[in-house]
Amino acid sequence: MLPPLARRLPAPAQRGEAAARLSRLALGAALGLLSMACVQLGSAWSVPAMRELGPFSLTWLRLSCAAVLLAALVRPPLRELARGHRGLILGLGGAMAGMMLCFFAALRSMPLGLTVAVNFLGPLLVAVAGARRRLDLAWPLLALLGVLLLARHQGQWQADAAGLAFAAAAAACWGGYIVLMKRAGQVFRGLDGLTAALLAAALLSAPFGLAGHALPSPRQLAAVAELALLMPLLPYVLEISALRLMPAASFGILSSAEPAIAALAGYLLLAQAIAPAQMLGVLLVVAASLGALTLA
Secondary structure: OOOOOHHHHHHHHHHHHHHHHHHHHHHHHHHHHHHHHHHHHHHOOOOOOOOHHHHHHHHHHHHHHHHHHHHHHOOOOOOHHHHHHHHHHHHHHHHHHHHHHHHHHHHOOOOOHHHHHHHHHHHHHOOOOOOOHHHHHHHHHHHHHHHHOOOEEEEEEEEEHHHHHHHHHHHHHHHHHHHHHHHHHHHHOOHHHHEEEEHHHHHHHHHHHHHHOOOHHHHHHHHHHHHHHHHHHHHHHHHHHHHHHOOOHHHHHHHOHHHHHHHHHHHHHOOOOOOHHHHHHHHHHHHHHHHHHHOO
C-alpha cells in the first residue's frame, strides 16, 4: 500500500494535463497583454486624428478599414455564417461598435487613464458574475474606489457627467464583448466569426460616423488605416486567440493591467500627469482584479 504522500501525488497524465493547461493560460495571458499594449498605444496616438475627424467618424473609419483588411485576408463564407449564428455576429458587432464609439467619445473630456479605469468595470463584472459569496462583491467596490481616486486631481473632478456616462456605456459593451468573443471563438473556425462581426460593427457604426461629417481626405484615410491596424484589428485577433486559451473570467481579471498601461501611456505620450492619489487609484483597481482571481 502506498504511503499517504505518494497517494496525494498526481499521476503522470494528470501532471501532463496540468502543465498543458498552465502553458495555455500563459500563452493566453501573453497574447492578452500584447493586445492591451496595442490598444493603449493606438488610443494615445489617435488623439490628434480624433480632434480632426471627431470620435464617431474616426471610430467608424477604423472599424471599416479593419473589416475590409481582414475580410480581404480571410474571405469568410458570410452567407453560411449568418444562417445559424446571425444573432451572435450582430451582438458581437454591436458590442465592438458600442465599445469604441463610447470610449472615444469619453476621451473628449476625460484623461486616458481615467477612461480606461472606468471601462475596466465591465471586465471586472464579468470576472465576478459567478460570485456566490457576499465577500466576492468587495472586489467591484474596491475597483470603484480606485476609479473615484483616479477621477480626482488637485481637488477637482477630471470628468463631466457626459464623459462618465460614455465611459460607463463602453464598460458595459466591453463586458459583453468578452463574453461574446469567447463564444465566437468556440463556434467559428479561425478568424471567420471575427471578420463577420467586424463587418457588422462597421455597418452599425456607419450612421454615427457619417452624421454631420464630410468624407475624409486621402491623407486622413491613409492615417486612419494605419491606426486601424494597431487598434482594433491586431487587438481583436490577439484577443480571440487568447480567449480560446483561457476562461472569460480569467481574461477579465487579466484586464486589470489595462488601467495601469493606460495611465503610463497617457503620461509618456500625452503628458497627462499622474498624481499620487491617482496612482493609488490604479493600484486599487489592479488589486480588485487580482482579488477576483479566486473566482476564475
